[in-house]
Amino acid sequence: MIGLVANESMKIYSRKLTWILLLLLFAITIGSSILGTINNTNATDWRAETTQLVHQYEDRLKITELSPTLRTDAENKLKIAKYRLENDFPAPSNNPWSALLTFSGLIEMVIVFAIVIAADIVAGEYTAGTMKLLLIRPHNRAKILFSKYIAVSLFAIVMLALLAVCGYATNALFYGLGDIHTTDLFLNQQGQVVQLNVLMQGIKMYGLSLFPIMSYVTLAFAISTVLRNSALAIGISLFIMIVGNSMIEATAKMEWLKYLPFANSDMSLYIFHLPARPEMTLNFSITVLLVYIVALILLSWNVFKKRDVSI
Template sequence: MKMYRRISSWILIAVLILLTIGVGLLLRYDSSSDNNEQWRNGLASKSKEIQEVLQKEQNIPQFQRTQMEKEMKIYQYRLDHNFGPSVWNGVKATSSLMSFVTLSAVVIAGGIVASEYNWGTIKLLLIRPQNRTKILLSKYIATMGYALLMIIILLSVSFITNGLLFGFQEMGQPYLYVAQNGTVQEGNMLVNILQTYGLSSVEMIMVVTFAFMMSVVFRSSALAIGLSLFIMFISQPLIQFLSKFSWVKYYLFANTNLSVYLEGTPLIPGMTLTFSLIVLAGYFLGFTFISWFVFKKRDVAA
């Protein structure tokens, strides 16, 4: 009730809707699906740019180089089979807005416990008949419920927006990926989109759980939000810099991007989906235990 009565919670949802529509409009403007020649030229230009980068830059990490080479193959396959822009391309492109969903959920998680201490309302909660574990769990579930609501809104608005912009006639277009033998294969687009959004949610869950823990431990929403976002945004450049070291595979954010296993390009050779899930489970249990232990033992009588 407290969360949804705040205007900031609805502002974040409104911004997400506007961003989703904006991404669809940008993709539509860039693709110009009414002009077959224009989107073909666009794909050819992107492929040429990637090829030039690969030739000039010799220090590109191997996993990133492999990904860029796969993109070129998919571009060429689309050109050969005349697979132009479709509603699914737009829905898949807006999966990048999962980072905004994560940011919004972090803002909620960072303040949902800390604000009780700042407002002095924590005592009013703890004198109720419910135990501390139930109170903490309810706040965590409420935070995840808000994140789930934003994901549903993102998918729904994206599908409607891109359907209106690109039309619904190309809904049977397949998902393209590069198999381990180096050839481009076709798959089910809807299944892949659900997998993409589902796997992207893993990073959101881990970052939000971390922010929730920081909110409980330090009782400061500013610190919880700021530190969580700082770690989230610095992680990818840091991982690329440290990718030459094998121990980086135990780092939290080296395992959160599970979509790499759909494409067969793990960050470190030898990493598997099972390994990443075990590492993530360890971090998750650690974050939740620290949150529960601190909240359970903290004295709020003073």
């Protein structure tokens, strides 16, 4: 099995496309880190500034047609800002750990790139005709299929790690290495203000993002296996991802949508206490995603083991 995964990894990393994606990931991560540092200025008088922020959030909450997510976001930020003033707790000075928490959006990029590779890993072998020679070896088809799945999952993890490491390194150039004991204020699941270690929150966010990443990888992989067409697999997966992001808002109004993977696929919502519906918890989202992952794997496996290979 290790040999098979090594084979699949060799195929992934021998392709030019893979290196273009990795290079893009590298460039975009560094680029947005630099942009982040430019926009960020260290406050001279944090009290005055926080008071100003409180007014800003209060004004925003007066807007009646504010979307539920934005409203919750403003409420959360207001709560934390007020807590800071009342308890004399300034935001931590600029450090790479806090900065890493701000680019949760880049995780979406990891998802897109992982989709591109996952969509091709099975379908590509059919298109190139190499599936025939791959399947006439003394390994059952389940092993061949899962070695591909494992290889593409490892690739996604490599990209996520690269994102975190690059992001940290670039920010460290500007802010110094940062104290790993840096703490900041967050809201817990009950909506109370708590003081938590920033590094731990970062690890939690990136770690948890593996669930949505794997959901999309599995989706693209399953479409790739069932339809044997990589373009279609990329297209459908990206479409679902884009539609899915807009579904988070809709979930607030329609309860049944919470059982679809969309509203469960942004883990940063839980770090920043912005669940799509108040009753949704982190464990609920993880469970929903796992159910979809397992279902899609079973589907791929069933189709793959039975199929007559005649191209």
